[in-house]
Amino acid sequence: MELTGKTAFITGGASGIGLAFARQCAGYGATVLLADIEDAALQAAASGLRDMGAKVGTYRLDVSDRVNYEAVVDAVIVEYGAPYLLFNNAGVAWKAPASIATPSDWEWLVKVNILGLGYGISLIVPKMVDAGVGGYVVNTGSISGLLTPVGTASVYAMTKHAVVAISEALAHELRGCGIHVAVVCPGQVATNIINSDRNLASGVAGASISQAGPEERAFSSSMVARGLSPDEVAIRTFKALEERRTYVITHPExxxxxxxxxxxxxxxxxxxxxxxxxxxxxxxxxxxxxxxx
Ligand SMILES: NC(=O)c1ccc[n+]([C@@H]2O[C@H](COP(=O)([O-])OP(=O)(O)OC[C@H]3O[C@@H](n4cnc5c(N)ncnc54)[C@H](O)[C@@H]3O)[C@@H](O)[C@H]2O)c1
Known part of the structure; x- marks a missing residue:
């Protein structure tokens, strides 16, 4: 894929799958704009990308904060114009079974994984359409958006089913503008996702998030650590984008x-x-x- 002169805006770009998407985009020649809630990780990620010769911009962004998101998009448009690639990737995962999840669990997961993605679409996609040059919207869903993990990460899975649903709709809506929409549905990927509670979204009370016990956290960490590398997920995603696929199934198993x-x-x-x-x-x-x- 040739992306020289193009710009990619990537939420959750400071870590894991988002950072791997950034490396792929940079490798194809794009300018990468990383947006993330975690400032130190953001700067470290940007510095690593610059070391590989990439042109990088960074934005401190809580995707669940509409005012913050509007300000970031305004700044991006002034400095770079509409992105050619939009990666709605920022997300948090939490083992909150539906029957015992606290109201804060629901708020946090819905705010980041659904509302954050909705802000990305509603604030950026119209600018991409107006630019009239086509492009890509890549939403990070999950295999949990196609299956439902009963009794474990049920609320998380609900948010990822929502990501799949809106991606299917958007794919049809944008086809005529030459903007390709894809939803990435990975299984386990070796990232920092198990420690999602290191970043709570604005307005979510940390004390009322349900707490994972050390044993449960260790089990989940070991499962995720055995997962695919984020770079492999990004490689498989770009192959699927080149094939103009809507569903990106990185884990065919x-x-x-x-x-x-x-x-x-x-x-x-x-x-x-x-x-x-x-x-x-x-x-x-x-x-x-x-x-x-
Ligand atoms: N790791 C997996 O096994 C796996 C599997 C399927 C889907 N996913 C999805 O992949 C996406 C990326 O997660 P990852 O696995 O790379 O985890 P990660 O924790 O390594 O990366 C997530 C990034 O999102 C950022 N973030 C969290 N809350 C934010 C907010 N409110 N605003 C802006 N940025 C925020 C984090 O700071 C982090 O940089 C998520 O949407 C996740 O649901 C992950």
Whole structure:
């Protein structure tokens, strides 16, 4: 992909998958604009990218803060014009089962993962459309937006189902403008996501976030650490963008889980019975988010 002279705006660009997207964009010649809530990580990420010869801008941004987001977009437009690539990537994950999640868990996950993405779309996409040169909107969803982890990260999964839904709609709406929309749905990726509570969004009371016990946190950390590297996720994403795909499935090992879920829905339409085996498989895969074997 040739991106010389183009600009990429990446939320959550200071770490993990967002930073890997930035490295890919920079490798293809784009100017990268990193936006993140975590200032020290932002500066460290920018310095690493500059070392590889990239042109970089940084913006301290809490995606869930509309006033902050509006000011950042105004500054970006003045300095760089409308971005050619928009990565709505910032996100937080938390193991908050639906039945015991606190109101603050709901607020935090919805504010960052849904509202933050909504601000990105509503504040930036119209500028991209007006620029009239096409481009890309890449939303970071999750495999949890295509499956539902029952009893674990249920509220998180709900936010990622929302990311998938809005991406599907936006893909159709923007097709005529030459703006390609994709939703990236990774399984485990070795990032700092387990420590999402290092950054609480504005207005979310830290004390009322449900607390993960040390054992649970260690288990989740070990699962994520065994995940794909963020750079591999970015490479697979750019391959999918070149193929103009809407769904970016970086972890094909979840294929059977997705087929089982869809089969249950089809059975409900056709009247076929739900089989115990299928239900068991569905629940098993959703609890652990490990692929079916
Ligand atoms: N790591 C995984 O296993 C995995 C799997 C599927 C999807 N995802 C998704 O990938 C995306 C990136 O996460 P990651 O895994 O790279 O984790 P990460 O924690 O390494 O990176 C997330 C980045 O988002 C930033 N951020 C958090 N809250 C913010 C806010 N309110 N405003 C602006 N920036 C904020 C963080 O500072 C961090 O730099 C998220 O949307 C996440 O849900 C991750």
């Amino acid at each position: 979840y294929k059977d889980d997705i087929i089982v879920r869809h089969r249950q829905i089809e059975n409900a339409i056709t009247g076929a019975p739900e089989t115990d085996v299928d239900l068991l498989a569905l629940v098993k895969s959703m609890i652990t988010l490990e692929p079916l074997t």
